[in-house]
Amino acid sequence: MFAKFKSTNVAAATTSQSVADGNPITQYFEIGKPVACAGPELAWRIHDAYRKSDNKECSVFIFEKKVAEKLHKPRRKETITELLKSSVKTLERFRHPRILQIYHTVEESADTLAFASEPIFASLSNVLAFHESKTYDNANVAAAGGAGAGVGPAQTQGPAGVQPQRPAHAKEYSFLDMELKYGFLQLTEALAYLHYSGHVIHRNVCPSSVLITKRGIWKLAGMEYVERMNETDLNSSIPCPPWSNRVSKMAQPNLDFMAPETQSTSKCSLLSDMFSLGMVICAVFNNGRPLIQAGNSTSNYAKQMETLDDMVHKLMPRLPIALQEATSRMASRDARPGPPPSFCS
Incomplete structure (x- = not known):
């Protein structure tokens, strides 16, 4: 089964193995x-x-x-x-x-x-980078607000006539409608498990925390910033640090998907995770682009958050009807309920 893997990837494997040289995992x-x-x-x-022991x-x-x-x-x-x-x-x-x-x-x-x-x-981030890169060819249409435009802040353009390079991490793939439906449902189930069984808030639901297996199943990862919930009241808010320019961006959740209450009140709840999920859904249907594109700037975040509800409203016609109500509620700036039982059904 793995003979082809071994023979066609000898050079790549040698290079990759050397990256991990000295790490016990190579045993x-x-x-x-x-x-x-x-x-x-x-x-x-x-x-x-x-795996060497059983070729898994x-x-x-x-x-x-x-x-x-x-x-x-x-x-x-x-x-x-x-x-x-x-x-x-x-x-x-x-x-x-x-x-x-x-x-x-x-x-x-x-x-x-x-x-x-x-x-x-x-990762979902890899796939969305590909979808966003496909819009580069329509940059002029997007700038004019035409059919190819994504919702959100204007996209930064390079020198005249020069289109941005496709990101090296972009992964070419197009989703079927059914894949998206089940993908979002799988993320909802993952969060329900963390919230109601694990009693933790994820705090960084974003495309780089979502992994797509080779079987096509969406899995939640990215547990760097989980916070324990209030055991006596799972729906209550708990203290959590807002995004700060004084801390490395690699050591903080993705600002573009962060719930507004985290930034404004230094508190979060399970509804904060649902806001982030709503923003992930919006990015998927917005040519891979997040609605908030703060560029790691808290002032940009605050400014763009003021118009978030309008951006979500403009995006809704692109979503399947079954997703529109739940997504608009989850991605609202104000206190928001979770998705209804019929979400993704």
Whole structure:
């Protein structure tokens, strides 16, 4: 079964294995080419792999610590490393069919972190980057507000006549309507499990935290920022840090998908996760572009949040009718209910 994998990826495997050199995970897995990326600032590189003991297909996630060293701040490398290690441990603790399944716990060397999971095709972030890149050809139409335009802030353009390059992490794939329906349902089930069984708030539901398996199932990962809920009242808000320019962006949730109450009151609840899910749904139907594009600026975030309800309203005709009401409620600036029982049914 894996003869083709071995023969056609010898060079890639050699290079990929060398990236993980010194990491104990290489004792257990043969690591192939990188195929996707995920996590905060897409810090995890996802490689095709198989387990040596039984030839079981899997994926190996590798984080190169030198990525954090580029942040040029004392202890940031250690902070990011510990954050990513703890996220894998959290994933192992929450076992559920809609949560990413870990095959091998996180291993560490001087240069890398690595762990193994069920086989992954791509992160949702990879796929949406492809969909957004397809709109580059329609940049002039979009600028004029025509049919090809995405809802949200104007897209930054390069020099005249020069279209942006497709991001290296973009993964070419087009969703079927049924895939999206079940994908959103799977994320809702993952959050329901975390909220009502795990009693935690995820705090970073965004495309880089959603992984699509090679079987086409959407799995929730990205557990870097989970917070324990109030055990006596699961619907109540708890304190949580707002996004800050004084903290590395790699050590914080994705600002473009963060609930407004987190930024304005330093509090979050399970409804904050539902807001983020609503924003993910909006991005999927907005040519891959998030409605809020803050560029890691809290002032941009606040300014764009003022017009969020209008942007959501303009986007609704692109969504299937069955999704419109629930999504508009979840992605509202104001206090919002969760999706109704008929969501995605």
